Amino acid sequence: MLCRGAYAQVAQLLQQEYPGISVVGSTYPPTTLRMLASRVLGGVQMGLLASVFMGDKIFEMLGYAQPPAWFTQNVASNKVGAPPADSW
Numbered sequence: 001m002l003c004r005g006a007y008a009q010v011a012q013l014l015q016q017e018y019p020g021i022s023v024v025g026s027t028y029p030p031t032t033l034r035m036l037a038s039r040v041l042g043g044v045q046m047g048l049l050a051s052v053f054m055g056d057k058i059f060e061m062l063g064y065a066q067p068p069a070w071f072t073q074n075v076a077s078n079k080v081g082a083p084p085a086d087s088w
Contacts, residue, residue: 051075 011023030038051058052075056067 007025011025014021014023051071056071059067059071
């Protein structure tokens, strides 16, 4: 709401200062590279979150006999702290 209020104030000031001007507000589109990076990072984040909730079963699905040491030491032992850490 703060952005809409600021936009309205600036638009009103511009229209008062320059009576014939037309002020149109819109969002600035992200570049293709940034859009792609955001989708890739979102997919990686969802994959990590799924690995936390699926536990060591996901490694069996991927063909590993047992999960890697980093998973059992860090993620499996701390299921409550792992999802918030995934967001950072």
